[in-house]
Amino acid sequence: MPEPAQSAQTCLVTIDVVPDGDRMNVRVCGELDHGGRQLERGLTEALDGSASGIDLDLSAIGFCDCSGLNLLLGLRRKALDEGKTITIASSGPPVDRLLELTGARELFARPGSDDAGSTGPDAAGDGLNAPEAVDQELRKEVAELRRAMQTRPAIDLARGILMASFSLSPELAWTVLVTASQNTNTKLHVLAQDLVGTVQGTPLPEQVQQQLAAAVAQARAAVPLA
Numbered sequence: 045m046p047e048p049a050q051s052a053q054t055c056l057v058t059i060d061v062v063p064d065g066d067r068m069n070v071r072v073c074g075e076l077d078h079g080g081r082q083l084e085r086g087l088t089e090a091l092d093g094s095a096s097g098i099d100l101d102l103s104a105i106g107f108c109d110c111s112g113l114n115l116l117l118g119l120r121r122k123a124l125d126e127g128k129t130i131t132i133a134s135s136g137p138p139v140d141r142l143l144e145l146t147g148a149r150e151l152f153a154r155p156g157s158d159d160a161g162s163t164g165p166d167a168a169g170d171g172l173n174a175p176e177a178v179d180q181e182l183r184k185e186v187a188e189l190r191r192a193m194q195t196r197p198a199i200d201l202a203r204g205i206l207m208a209s210f211s212l213s214p215e216l217a218w219t220v221l222v223t224a225s226q227n228t229n230t231k232l233h234v235l236a237q238d239l240v241g242t243v244q245g246t247p248l249p250e251q252v253q254q255q256l257a258a259a260v261a262q263a264r265a266a267v268p269l270a
Contacts, residue, residue, distance in 0.1 A: 059086045066095035069133075073104040076112030076139070087119050097128035100152070102135040108142050120151060202236035205243065206260075216263045223259035228252050 057074030068090045072083070090098050100116075102108075120130045132152040135143065143149040199221070206217040221239075225232045228251060238248055248256070 068094040068098040071101040075107040199236040202239040220259040
């Protein structure tokens with residue numbers, strides 16, 4: 045067994061880098077999330093030390109979120125700028141789920157593999173090759189996922205408040221929140237934050253109160269009688 049050429053560590057993740065010809069084999073263990081600055085530095089050093097790129101073994105990753113995916117996308121972009129490639133040679137369920145959910149797998153496929161997809165100039169229908177077009181769309185999706193993760197706690201709390209205040213099921217509380225958001229032309233996470241603020245004594249605007257009451261009545265009316 046060859047000894048790792050270098051190792052970088054944070055409190056949640058470690059990487060082992062082994063040279064393999066003009067490439068670097070990189071095994072990442074731990075959690076791939078927002079706390080990955082040192083990991084990013086280690087991966088960048090591995091990329092800089094390679095002639096053609098790095099092959100990632102992510103099979104030992106126990107957790108991966110959109111921040112981790114964004115880190116990989118940034119590394120891929122740097123590699124492309126240098127005429128190199130980043131491939132994911134193997135991955136476990138946490139990484140697989142995120143790759144499948146976002147459609148990112150083909151961006152890290154080995155050239156010529158079944159996952160690599162078409163790379164013709166018209167494959168995306170807009171003059172860009174398919175991986176580049178997917179890359180752009182994926183970055184937008186990652187940004188939306190990150191925003192959703194940041195606002196989710198307030199939305200969950202708001203649902204809980206509606207459930208407790210009006211004796212609603214989780215599903216009906218969600219329906220009320222969405223309906224009131226649409227009827228007041230208020231973003232869902234903003235309305236949720238306003239609802240959470242009522243716990244501290246901040247009243248809702250009268251129009252919002254009226255629309256919430258109407259949404260509750262509408263949701264209850266839609267439930268069939270037992």
